[in-house]
Amino acid sequence: MPYNVDAVFQIAGIGIIVAMIHTVLKQMGKEDFAHWVTLFGFGVVLFMIAMLIQDLFQTIKNVFLFRS
Amino acid sequence: MEIIQVVGIGIIATFLVLVIKEQKPVFAFLLATFTGIVIFIALAGKIAEVIRVLEHLATQARVNNLFFETILKIVGIAYIAEFGAQVTRDAGQGSIASKIELAGKLLIMVMAIPIITVIIETVIQILPA
Amino acid sequence: MVEWLTDWIKQIILLVLIATFLDLLLPNHSMERYVKLVMGLIIIMAILSPIFKLIKNDLNLANLATTIQHKWNMKEMSPIRDIKENADKLQKNQDQLIQKQTEKSMEKIIKQNIQTKFGVEVVQAKVKTELNRNHVLEIKQIEVVTRTKSINQKSPTKTKSMEPVAPVHVEITPTIIKPSNQVDKSLAKEITEYLKQSWQVTTEQIHILIEAPR
Structure with missing residues (x-):
């Protein structure tokens, strides 16, 4: 269970930080950078989640005998 | 007391989602999905234990292996379809969610086709021509 | 016989048990009806399994019977001359008997x-x-x-x-x-x-x- 609890906070932190950077950059008038940063943050989190989903599907397969 | 852990992670995730939703809804959605997966993986071990016990019983009672595998596959399909549908629905895509559910139902019925075929053939054979 | 019966009943009981468990394990209600249908079919299969066995045996018996008949026919067919000879012999015997009786x-x-x-x-x-x-x-x-x-x-x-x-x-x-x-x-x-x-x-x-x- 303690397996991935940290990741929850990681994602939340990334989200908050990305939002902050986005706001700051927007204030500075560099909307371009702001969007790129948001996209980058989203990609990182998505990668984490994709890994986890793969893990999940593998687990379900093992548990429910999807041997074929 | 794993239930406390699960509930704890759920509540924390909920708060975090609430906080982030103001700034970035996308990250909120990802966080929710992530939490769901973590909880499910935590429970998968328990489900596996239950299923192993059932499997052991089944082999002892010489239940046809085909039956048991079919049953387990059906449950697996139900779980995965359910998970996908809920995630999509959380993201606000109700139509995609219902398509996923439809696919799950159909695949379950496909699993049942061999059984239905055997039963119907037998009934036809029993009935005099 | 008793052993077989025990096996059969055990199977059914276990399948029902597993079905109940699965009902509890299922994540939501929309899938429940489908899973229940399939479980019902499987339980019907388990209950009918003796009949399946019977039917299978019947088919096997029929196959066996036809093959045996084929063999038999082949054996009977090939030495037709023998059959004819036998028939002739029998005919002669009968004629002789009749002759003697008449005499x-x-x-x-x-x-x-x-x-x-x-x-x-x-x-x-x-x-x-x-x-x-x-x-x-x-x-x-x-x-x-x-x-x-x-x-x-x-x-x-x-x-x-x-x-x-x-x-x-x-x-x-x-x-x-x-x-x-x-x-x-x-x-x-x-x-x-x-x-x-x-x-x-x-x-x-x-x-x-x-x-x-x-």
């Missing part, structure tokens, strides 16, 4: 008739028959040995042989009668005449011997 009954009738008609003791009556081409029995020869009762003499027997009207060669002389006296001679003649009339044979086929009485 016997004819001998009996002749014996009785001569005894009652001429008042002599018939020691022996022999009838020989033969099958002609059309599988019809024909008389070949009649042999009668009689002994006069009344007098103290032995009457020589008469033997007659009859042949069918067909051109059967008769090895028997009309009368090997060595009649010891005139009476016997005339008696032999009478008997010959009688037999000729009643059996429709020629004189050559009749052979009569009259012995003198002991």
Whole structure:
């Protein structure tokens, strides 16, 4: 269970930080950078989640005998 | 007391989602999905234990292996379809969610086709021509 | 039997148990109906499994039966000549039996008739028959040995042989009668005449011997 609890906070932190950077950059008038940063943050989190989903599907397969 | 852990992670995730939703809804959605997966993986071990016990019983009672595998596959399909549908629905895509559910139902019925075929053939054979 | 029954019931009970468990394990209600249907089908399969076995066995038996029949047929078919030979043999046997039976009954009738008609003791009556081409029995020869009762003499027997009207060669002389006296001679003649009339044979086929009485 303690397996991935940290990741929850990681994602939340990334989200908050990305939002902050986005706001700051927007204030500075560099909307371009702001969007790129948001996209980058989203990609990182998505990668984490994709890994986890793969893990999940593998687990379900093992548990429910999807041997074929 | 794993239930406390699960509930704890759920509540924390909920708060975090609430906080982030103001700034970035996308990250909120990802966080929710992530939490769901973590909880499910935590429970998968328990489900596996239950299923192993059932499997052991089944082999002892010489239940046809085909039956048991079919049953387990059906449950697996139900779980995965359910998970996908809920995630999509959380993201606000109700139509995609219902398509996923439809696919799950159909695949379950496909699993049942061999059984239905055997039963119907037998009934036809029993009935005099 | 009991073991088999136990197995069967165990299977059903376990399947029901598993089905209940799965119902509890399922994540939501929309899938429940489908899963329940499939579980019901599986349980029906388990309940019907003995019938499946029976049907399978029947099919196997049918296959076996056909194969055996094929083999049998093949075996029967190939030596058709043998069958025909057997049939011929049987036919011959039957013909012989019929012939013998006929001869016997004819001998009996002749014996009785001569005894009652001429008042002599018939020691022996022999009838020989033969099958002609059309599988019809024909008389070949009649042999009668009689002994006069009344007098103290032995009457020589008469033997007659009859042949069918067909051109059967008769090895028997009309009368090997060595009649010891005139009476016997005339008696032999009478008997010959009688037999000729009643059996429709020629004189050559009749052979009569009259012995003198002991």
